[in-house]
Amino acid sequence: MEDFGIRALSVVSTVAAHRSFRGAASELNLSASSVSHIVANLEQKIGIRLFLRNTRSVSLTEAGEAFLARIRPALAEINGALEGVHELRDRPAGLVRINASSWGAGRLLPIVLEFMRSYPDVRVDLTCEGRIVDIIAEGYDAGLRLESMVPQDMIAVPLGIPETLILIAAPTYLEARGTPKTPGDLLSHECIRARLPSGVIMDWEMGRAGEYAQPKVSGKLVVGSTELAAKAAANGVGIGYTDAREAAPFLERGDVLQIMEDWTPSLGSEALYYPATRLPSAAFKAFVGFVRAKRVKD
Template identity: 55%
Template sequence: MTDLSLGDLKALSAVAAHRSFRAAAAELGMSPSALSHAVAGLERRLGVRLFNRTTRSVSLTEAGENFLARVRPAMREIADAVETVNRFRDTPAGLLRLNTSEGGAERVLPIVLDFMATYPDMRVDLVSEGRMVDIVEAGFDAGLRLAEAVPQDMVAVPLNMPEAFAVVAAPECFATRPPPRVPADLFAHDCIRTRMPSGAIHRWEFERQGEEIRIDPPGRLTLGSHELSLRAALAGAGLAYVTERAARADLAAGRLVRVLADWTPPFPGLCLYYPRQRLPSAGLRAFIAHVQRHGQRHAQLHA
């Protein structure tokens, strides 16, 4: 009988989830080469190949899929057993894995840091990426996304931190053309388009008195992030559609001018979400409560 450790199983599961030794190694806190050697050693001990490897991708073999399908329930049982023991602790301990977008990570980082200061035995792995992932399959405890993007089978906890988009431009952009008063006026201006991580162009969304409009404005420049769009707007390249929070300092200093403000009202912002079918760990329950307290304080300050 081949001896397998829980560490061996976690390594296999991480590589399968990420389809990458580099990403899995980052999650496990080890080097990619060490992880690759560990998996290769395990394959030799089992006598079967668990992964197909190329220079660009890693995928499970049929044997690997069958093996992990059998051991994952046992891994969840072990994790639940450890969590049961942790409930007897005075304070939660362990690793909390969160998935969000880059903008979401920036927004939630102060909450995470305050949470870690409150619970010194907790560790947090905050992973930011543009694409949506299945947090269960990828091994995350919870995700943080805009409310409209949260899957319907998840429990969503609002952060109570409203956001708003803003159409902004450098003052010189309106030297020869009047500022737009309605979204249709944007077609007379040069706009800076933003491409989403999925490859789709981010449509500009407007709402006023129940009327909703989504447009892909004209523009010679398309960039890969709202941060770059903001920088291009500051350089006078055209009108950009960015978060009001990101542009706030430049608006206050007069480096940018906001237009169509009555068409870009606040919206709910980020939600913390987690699987409905899974009992939250002590660490996740503590983080949920921490997020709710932070949201209450934020709402009181901005009431």
């Protein structure tokens, strides 16, 4: 039988992160049956059921959620201490886990790839989520969100890459329907709404010189991302509210025009953030140093 120790707890935490025995087995380089055996063994020893299992999904029980919330911070500290021995080696090694929004992950990915070329012994798990997570409780080394959304008790390293959501529409649409000038004008237009990864339809938030507006726009088309909203707007379907980088190719070709530019200023920079109180692994220290150096150069 498996010992009641760090390995079993790490397996449980990995299954919870993936919500899958197969996904956990792949990360841990174990067989799915071994992972299932370790979890079942631990459940028997502590006397509670940690997971609800069926043929399609794995989810934590209420007791499992409470158990994981208590052990994850301790596991992170232990793993950080164990990986700290790599400081004695010529090159850092180990796993760096980062939680980011889909936009933030897209900004960070080129830096991650360059970092991995410089540090070939380091593995990176870059997770995209539509919700803000507690990176300590869920076992991440760092998070990536807009600098304004970083918790005050975290260390933030801005990437220096501004995020901007803009309003765009095809010239043919604007010729037929007119060009809105204020948020209120949008209420009479066909607006292409985007659904966030969490499943919630994104609000249209905008501001100008101390004014704030969140018009309750409507339209016949809802899409799964702001990138799709940009493509739909380029096809003359309506007005899209989308990331400026996603809209750039369509703006350059003249497929769309930016409208109400004064109402859509920059949202600020994405920032990598992490707790000041956690002992970082050698791999994560190298990654933070790399991000800081990139920020200074760029």
